Amino acid sequence: xxxxxxxxxxxxxxxxxxxxxxxxxxxxxxxxxxxxxxxxxxxxxxxxxxxxxxxxxxxxxxxxxxxxxxxxxxxxxxxxxxxxxxxxxxxxxxxxxxxxxxxxxxxxxxxxxxxxxxxxxxxxxxxxxxxxxxxxxxxxxxxxxxxxxxxxxxxxxxxxxxxxxxxxxxxxxxxxxxxxxxxxxxxxxxxxxxxxxxxxxxxxxxxxxxxxxxxxxxxxxxxxxxxxxxxxxxxxxxxxxxxxxxxxxxxxxxxxxxxxxxxxxxxxxxxxxxxxxxxxxxxxxxxxxxxxxxxxxxxxxxxxxxxxxxxxxxxxxxxxxxxxxxxxxxxxxxxxxxxxxxxxxxxxxxxxxxxxxxxxxxxxxxxxxxxxxxxxxxxxxxxxxxxxxxxxxxxxxxxxxxxxxxxxxxxxxxxxxxxxx
Numbered sequence: 001x002x003x004x005x006x007x008x009x010x011x012x013x014x015x016x017x018x019x020x021x022x023x024x025x026x027x028x029x030x031x032x033x034x035x036x037x038x039x040x041x042x043x044x045x046x047x048x049x050x051x052x053x054x055x056x057x058x059x060x061x062x063x064x065x066x067x068x069x070x071x072x073x074x075x076x077x078x079x080x081x082x083x084x085x086x087x088x089x090x091x092x093x094x095x096x097x098x099x100x101x102x103x104x105x106x107x108x109x110x111x112x113x114x115x116x117x118x119x120x121x122x123x124x125x126x127x128x129x130x131x132x133x134x135x136x137x138x139x140x141x142x143x144x145x146x147x148x149x150x151x152x153x154x155x156x157x158x159x160x161x162x163x164x165x166x167x168x169x170x171x172x173x174x175x176x177x178x179x180x181x182x183x184x185x186x187x188x189x190x191x192x193x194x195x196x197x198x199x200x201x202x203x204x205x206x207x208x209x210x211x212x213x214x215x216x217x218x219x220x221x222x223x224x225x226x227x228x229x230x231x232x233x234x235x236x237x238x239x240x241x242x243x244x245x246x247x248x249x250x251x252x253x254x255x256x257x258x259x260x261x262x263x264x265x266x267x268x269x270x271x272x273x274x275x276x277x278x279x280x281x282x283x284x285x286x287x288x289x290x291x292x293x294x295x296x297x298x299x300x301x302x303x304x305x306x307x308x309x310x311x312x313x314x315x316x317x318x319x320x321x322x323x324x325x326x327x328x329x330x331x332x333x334x335x336x337x338x339x340x341x342x343x344x345x346x347x348x349x350x351x352x353x354x355x356x357x358x359x360x361x362x363x364x365x366x367x368x369x370x371x372x373x374x375x376x377x378x379x380x381x382x383x384x385x386x387x388x389x390x391x392x393x394x395x396x397x398x399x400x401x402x403x404x405x406x407x408x409x410x411x412x413x414x415x416x417x418x419x420x421x
Contacts, residue, residue: 008094009102009115011087019059019092023066026059029354031400032362032393033067040071045369047072052124054116054134055155056084056346057103060357062093064128067365069099076122078115079103080130081300083339084346113137120145126368127152131300132159139171151175151371151378153364157190157221158276158300160382167381175378177367179360182385184393186222189360193352195226197345198272198298199234205323205338205348206294208270211235216268218261219275220247223298227272228256239264241280261285270294272344273304281305286335287313296338298345307341323348362393 027034040046051073055061061077069075077099079085085103093099102115116134120142129135129152138146151174154160160180166172180186199210215236217228228238228251241261242248248258265271265285269292273280276299283306286295297304307327311317316328320336323344327335339347352360366389371378398405408416 006094006098006100008090008100009104009111009118010090010094011104013091013095015088016091016095019062019086019088019090020096022059022086022089023062023092026063026354026357027066030060030063030358030361032358032396033063033365035396036362036365037067037070040067040365044072045372046126049073049125049150049372050122051075051126051128051368052119052122052134053077053128054080054119055128055130056080056343056351057090057101058084058086058346058351059089060352060354060361062089062097063354063357064361064364065093065099066097067361068128068368069097071365071369073126073368074122076100076119076124077103078119078134079107079112080133081343081346082107082109082112083342084351086350123148125150126371128155128364128368129153129159130155132156132162135159135166135176136162139166139173143173146173149174150375151177151368153177153179153367153371155179155185155360155364156276156300157186157223161276163382172380172382174380175371175374175383176381177371177383177385179363179367179385182363182393183390184359184397185363189352189356190222191226191229193226193356193360194223194274194298194345195228195230197349197352198223198227198274198296199230201298201323201344201347201349202270202272202294202296202338205296205321205344206336207321208294210270213237213269214239214267215270215272216241216261216264217256218271218273218280218304219299220244220251221274223274227274227298228254231270231272232256236270239268262288265289268293271296271305273297273299275299275304276301278303279306283309283313286310287329287331287333289333289335291333292336294336294338295341296344297341298343300343302340302342305337305341307337310335359393359397362396363389366393 085105090101215231240251318326
């Protein structure tokens with residue numbers, strides 16, 4: 001444990017100055033969150049409340065934590081992924097913002113779990129989550145603490161799937177707001193953020209040319225749509241693999257080839273999973289891939305590509321670059337695995353640009369406020385923020401971009417709300 005004035009577990013406090021510059025840089029491109037912060041400072045909606053955040057420790061997440069603290073929250077931050085922590089940002093939060101952080105880039109799974117336990121020992125009233133690991137552990141092992149939680153917000157599709165399962169089984173002990181269901185989150189963060197940052201991660205990890213290669217995207221949700229769009233724009237031949245007939249049909253209509261992963265495995269040069277499911281690219285697929293194929297994952301967990309079981313067919317694992325490993329297989333081929341099969345956009349790059357996270361984290365901040373204002377009124381189930389909150393975030397974002405839009409005249413309003421011919 002690093003010795004500082006506040007309890008924490010970070011890599012190096014001497015990185016704090018660099019991290020502070022990063023956080024300030026992110027804030028400049030997050031005008032919606034800054035506007036919310038100004039109001040929070042005046043109103044103090046979280047005064048006297050403890051907040052545990054389990055999210056990717058990036059400069060953008062740091063901005064969110066600072067905003068929550070500005071609103072009165074006693075905040076603690078832990079990583080939601082062992083590879084996604086920006087160590088300089090963690091140090092800055094501790095030194096300059098007095099926010100305890102328990103996160104180290106590349107930490108072991110055991111350390112990762114111990115850090116989540118630190119967030120639980122904070123006895124939170126509120127939880128900000130990315131993936132539902134904290135909420136799951138809380139319900140599994142600490143029901144007495146979970147029973148006192150006012151509510152949580154969830155950032156990801158994966159986390160929402162887990163919350164839905166808990167709700168269905170009647171196990172969810174407090175209300176949760178699914179931030180990912182807000183339009184100003186999934187339409188922009190998932191599509192434009194994940195689309196750009198995932199390709200960015202692949203390029204940083206391997207420094208390969210995308211143009212002319214066959215890129216296989218597993219999953220055609222909003223994240224998959226964004227990844228396919230960006231790969232196509234860079235000149236790739238894109239194949240989409242899907243299980244949902246409607247999404248598969250949409251991909252076909254967008255001009256992509258659609259086929260099962262077993263067939264795509266024979267053709268692809270670069271593979272990217274964005275499903276939130278397990279073993280989407282499994283060992284039989286990996287073994288039939290071309291010699292020299294690249295495999296990456298942009299889903300929350302590192303089991304979308306079954307890298308672990310591939311080791312049984314591997315004669316050597318060679319570290320080529322910081323986020324690139326060569327798996328030399330016993331069939332004579334080599335497969336290149338990016339970011340150890342973890343989130344490539346955060347493990348090999350820096351995640352989404354701040355301007356995208358501005359809207360996502362505006363939803364997080366307002367979701368927390370919504371939960372506090374409605375304490376005792378919300379059922380223990382998954383909720384979506386009111387539509388007017390989505391609209392307000394979009395208005396603030398457009399204003400910050402200098403974009404003006406039309407407004408309906410009184411006559412137009414009357415026409416749209418009338419049934420008479």
